Amino acid sequence: MILRINGEEEDIAGCDNLLELINTKRLKREAIVVEHNRRIVLKERWRETVLSEKDNIEIVSFVGGG
Amino acid sequence: MSFIDLIKKYESTGLHERLDSVTEKDIEYLLPKDILTPMQFLSLLSPAASDCLEDMAKKAHRITLKNFGKAIQLYTPIYISDYCDNNCIYCGFNVNIKRPRKKLTMDELGREARYIADTGLKHILVLTGSSRSKSPLSYIKECVKVLKRYFSSISIEVYPLTEEEYKELIDEGVDGLTIYQETYNRAIYDNVHIKGFKRDYLFRLDAAERALRKRVRVVNIGALLGLNKWREDGFYVGLHAKYLQDKFPEAEISISVPRIRPQTKEYSPQYEVSDRDITQLILAFRLFLPRIGITLSTRESQELRDNLLPLGITKISADSTTAVGGHTSGNKEEFEQFLISDKRSVPEIRRLLLSRGYQPVLKDWIN
Amino acid sequence: MEDTLRIADKSIKNRLFIGTGKFPDKSLVRNVLEESQAEVVTVALRRVDADSIDENILGHIPESCIIMINTSGARDADEAIRIARLGKAMECGNWIKIEVISDNKYLLPDNTEALKATEALVKEGFTVLPYMSPDLSMAKRFVEAGAAAVMPLGSPIGSNRGLKTEELVRIMVNEIDIPVIVDAGIGWPSEAAACMELGCGAVLVNTAIATADDPVAAARAFSLAVIAGRTAYLNSGMAVNEDAKPSSPLTGFLRDDK
Numbered sequence: 001m002i003l004r005i006n007g008e009e010e011d012i013a014g015c016d017n018l019l020e021l022i023n024t025k026r027l028k029r030e031a032i033v034v035e036h037n038r039r040i041v042l043k044e045r046w047r048e049t050v051l052s053e054k055d056n057i058e059i060v061s062f063v064g065g066g
Numbered sequence: 067m068s069f070i071d072l073i074k075k076y077e078s079t080g081l082h083e084r085l086d087s088v089t090e091k092d093i094e095y096l097l098p099k100d101i102l103t104p105m106q107f108l109s110l111l112s113p114a115a116s117d118c119l120e121d122m123a124k125k126a127h128r129i130t131l132k133n134f135g136k137a138i139q140l141y142t143p144i145y146i147s148d149y150c151d152n153n154c155i156y157c158g159f160n161v162n163i164k165r166p167r168k169k170l171t172m173d174e175l176g177r178e179a180r181y182i183a184d185t186g187l188k189h190i191l192v193l194t195g196s197s198r199s200k201s202p203l204s205y206i207k208e209c210v211k212v213l214k215r216y217f218s219s220i221s222i223e224v225y226p227l228t229e230e231e232y233k234e235l236i237d238e239g240v241d242g243l244t245i246y247q248e249t250y251n252r253a254i255y256d257n258v259h260i261k262g263f264k265r266d267y268l269f270r271l272d273a274a275e276r277a278l279r280k281r282v283r284v285v286n287i288g289a290l291l292g293l294n295k296w297r298e299d300g301f302y303v304g305l306h307a308k309y310l311q312d313k314f315p316e317a318e319i320s321i322s323v324p325r326i327r328p329q330t331k332e333y334s335p336q337y338e339v340s341d342r343d344i345t346q347l348i349l350a351f352r353l354f355l356p357r358i359g360i361t362l363s364t365r366e367s368q369e370l371r372d373n374l375l376p377l378g379i380t381k382i383s384a385d386s387t388t389a390v391g392g393h394t395s396g397n398k399e400e401f402e403q404f405l406i407s408d409k410r411s412v413p414e415i416r417r418l419l420l421s422r423g424y425q426p427v428l429k430d431w432i433n
Numbered sequence: 434m435e436d437t438l439r440i441a442d443k444s445i446k447n448r449l450f451i452g453t454g455k456f457p458d459k460s461l462v463r464n465v466l467e468e469s470q471a472e473v474v475t476v477a478l479r480r481v482d483a484d485s486i487d488e489n490i491l492g493h494i495p496e497s498c499i500i501m502i503n504t505s506g507a508r509d510a511d512e513a514i515r516i517a518r519l520g521k522a523m524e525c526g527n528w529i530k531i532e533v534i535s536d537n538k539y540l541l542p543d544n545t546e547a548l549k550a551t552e553a554l555v556k557e558g559f560t561v562l563p564y565m566s567p568d569l570s571m572a573k574r575f576v577e578a579g580a581a582a583v584m585p586l587g588s589p590i591g592s593n594r595g596l597k598t599e600e601l602v603r604i605m606v607n608e609i610d611i612p613v614i615v616d617a618g619i620g621w622p623s624e625a626a627a628c629m630e631l632g633c634g635a636v637l638v639n640t641a642i643a644t645a646d647d648p649v650a651a652a653r654a655f656s657l658a659v660i661a662g663r664t665a666y667l668n669s670g671m672a673v674n675e676d677a678k679p680s681s682p683l684t685g686f687l688r689d690d691k
Contacts, residue, residue, distance in 0.1 A: 006480040031489035032481055033522040038515075040522045058480065060519055062490045064459065065477020065503045066452025066590070066617075066639030101607050123683035312608070315570075342687045373686040 005057045019046040021057070032061045068272055069309050073250060073302060081108065085297055088112035097121055102354050107304055110350035111297045119346055126352040126378045133356055138419055139381040139427045140412065141189035141221070142182055145390045146170045146209050148403070150195030152262030154248075156293065156326055156333045158388075158403040159195040161262065168390045169200060175212050181393045183216040185385060185412040188429035190217045191244060193388075193403075196225035196264055203231050207238050214239045218429050221284065225264070226273035233280040242284035243277045245270065246324065249293040250302035258293060274306075278314040285310060285319050286361060291344065292326035292335030300347045304354050311355065320359025320381065321351055327365050327404040341370055345377065352378030364408040371408055372418065384415040436667065438612060438634050440581050441528070441560040443499060447472045448629065449659040450501070450614065451652070452639025453490055455591075461648050462493040469652040474498045475530055475637065477505045478516055491525065501528040501562065508535050510549035517554050529554055530584065530616075531563040540590040544571045548578060555579035564616050567601035572609050582634060583609065584616035591640045593620025596627055606632040622658030629662025 003012050003021075015021040018041060022029060034041050035058035041049050051057075088109045096106045097118070109115060110122065147169035150159040170178065182190065190213060194201040206224060213220050221242030222235060232243070249255050252267060259265045274285045287306055289299035303321055311319045323344055326335040344366075351360060362371055362379045364386040371382065387393055388403040410418070419426040437444040450473040453462050466474060476490050494500065502520035507513035510533065517529045531554070533546040547563045548571070554561050560581045565571060567585035575583050585602050588594035595618060596602065606613045612634025619625050625636045638655050645651035 006482075027481060028489065031491070033478075033519045035519065040518060042522065058519075060478045061481050062476045062502075062520075062523065063479045064453035064456055064462065064490050064643075065505055066454040066475055066637070119684045119687065120682055127683055345684060345687060369686070377683060 001051065001053055003051065003055050003057055006059060015051060017047055017051060018049040018057075021051065022046060022059075025059075027059065032059050034059050068268075068275070069306050070268060070271060072305060072309060076104070076301075076305070081298055081301060082295075084108060085112045088114045090114050090117055093118045093121075097125060097353075104301075104305055104308070104354075107350060107354035108301050110353055111300050111346065115350070116342060116346050119342070119349060122346070122349040122353060123377050126349045127376050129352055129356045130376070130378045130380070134380050135425075136423055137425045137427050138375070138379065139189065139430055140187060140384050140415065141191055141219075141381065142185075142187050142383055142385050142393075142412075143191045143193055143223075143388065144175075144178060144182065144213075145193045145388060145392060145403070146175060147194040147197070147201040147205075148390045149197040149200035150262075151197045151199065152264040153260040154262075154264060155258050155260060156290065156335075167195075167200075169205075170209070170391055172208065172212055174391055174394075175209055178391055178393050179213055179216040182385075186416075186428050187384070187412060188217055189219040189221070191221045191223055191242075191383075193223045194225070196262065198225065198263070203227065203234065207235065210235060210238045210240055219284075221286070226266075226270045227276070229276040229279060232277040232282065236277070236280050236282055241282065242286065243274060243282050244286040244322070245273050246288040246290055246322065247271060247303075247306070248290045250289060250299055250306075251294045254294050274310055275313070278310065278317050281316075283318060284359075285314075285317060286322055286359070287319070288322035288324055290324055290326060291339045291347075292337055295337055296339045296343055296347060300350065304351055307351075307355055307358055311358070318359060320361055321355075322361040322363065323347055323351075324363060324365055327407070344370075345374065348374060348378050364406045365404060366407055368408040368410060372422075375422065375424070382415070384410065384412045436663070440562075440612060440634075445472050445499070445635070447656070447659075448635040448663055449625070449656045450475065450616075450635050450637040451642065452503075452637060453494070453643075454639050455643040456648065457643075459490065459493050461643075462490070463495070464649045465642060465652040466493075466495055466498065468649045469656040471652075471656070472497070472499055473501055473528075473635070473637075475501045475503045475639070477503045478520055479506070499528060500525045501530050503530040503532050504550070505532045505534070507531075507533050507546075507550075509533060509543070510546040510553070513546070513550040514553050517550070517559060518557075521559070527558060528560045528562065528581075531561060542566055542586065544568065548574055551575055551580050552578045562614065567598045567605055569601070569604055569608060572605050572613075576609060576611055580611065582612040582614050584614045584637065586617040587615045587624065587628065588618030590617045592618050593641055594618055595620055595624040599627070599631070602628070602633065603631050622654045625655055626658040626662035626665075629659055630665045632666050635659075 037056050093115045148159050149167045150161050153161050220240050222240050223244040255267050289303050307319050307321050325339050359380045360378050361381040363383045386406050416426045447470050451471040452475045474494050504513040504516040513531050513533050531547045531550045533543045535543045542564050544565050551561045551563050562582045563575050564584045572583050588597040614635045615628040615633050616637040619638050620641045628636045642648050642651045
């Protein structure tokens, strides 16, 4: 399945929902926020958020900044 | 919010106790400051500060030069009617004073206007007694139409109007409003305004704001000094001016310091205001409000006016009469609202200003 | 009475705000924050780079600090609003520094877009502190829009050129009823002190600390300077009257009248 993640297209296999995607990418769940098709999805809803072809995913985290 | 909310806030803070507790040391401490708080302004009005006038004057002189240069605006009042429905015990137009009243016809007004315009003055202040029936809005509008032909700036000093009425006059060409609260002290206000719609303190208090909302260009406020302790009324005038300046930064706000002059046999001022007092008041205004205009009328003597000039004054009247049609009727002292002290003509005032290095400004803008 | 800075529902004692960008080593952030006792700390949001996951900056910030999320990277109001909402979902408070920059050459803020973002985010319940080019009428609009403070720049971001906008900032301090916090451009502690002497509510320093040879020492110097400046402001009778003594008296005419 092709997903657009942080602006780049990636071919991801075996991920039906957001939670699986985050786990596959080995991201620390407490340190990130995820947008699915421009809508913020809270952590507790990752599992129920089903992914489909060409979905837009943004994953952000805090970094140092002024 | 209205200015009344600020009055209420400060009323309860014991202004007079504070005034008495100020020391000369306090004044020394706050004089170098660029920005003063309202409480510091109050300190400048204190008895202690009256011993620091020379230091205050130096700073006021410098601030005035920096903000206004050496220019003084000239204007003259034109009284169009002395009918009045109010009984204000200090005023020569008081309804209880039995004497003939007059209202200028458009012909008479034109003559009066031409006479004044010939002196070179381009700024005029139109005054009426407070009678809505005898000098209604329609009459004032008609007068403004005539005066427009002779003057580039027309201010009005008439009974307080509604916002819509101000709009009508502004559309007609009025660009300035002068309105004195007389006194900010409610109890005294009620006592000296015995009868008539002028008793409505709040309607008068908010008048400047109503006109400013309709984008009048200049507003001139003040208290009639002598009705109340000048330190208290002076404080509220300064606060009111700052309130208007902050709320309407596009407008030009100025202050007058009218002292009660004898005009009715029945009334003499309840509180004395000496030359030293009025000087202190002007200096405190200048230090608190560096950009404020300060107007000094011919109520004051020639000598005092000349001496106050460098201390913060930006506008003075010349060749004044407070009688209806007084410029052309030949008898200036008949039935005046109050007595004029400085009777110098426009050329005399101009000469004086020039000799002291000031530019007399007869016309400040084109409308 | 204790001198504190009130912003939203918080009383802040330490008037040095610290930005966490540009530190050579993230672990220095904690040392700097502990040394300066800073209470307000800014962070930014970035896309996660899956291959080199950055250490979470929050791990280096003491729990007691107020986190202010900077919308840096936003080029217009919509982007700033989007970043703010993402930041809120991180669940570490609702303080937002609106930084909208549509100019990559000088990195100067876009006041108009920042105002739009402020209006929208205040309605959503954020505590909004817009970063701005100092301008009085704009500052008044931010106040009307419900900003909790305004943050004018001292000089361009990262320039370390000091308080070049002094006259404009001074006017804002005098006229605006919410805290004025100088943000950006402060390169030396003396400049931070000057901001505080003017009456600013706080200063936000990042580059000058983060890129110092010894950021911990720099943080100490800045926090002492902020205290010094604030103390001077609160006791400004220290100023000397600039008037020379009499030439000819201006009030001589009153001599007989007393």
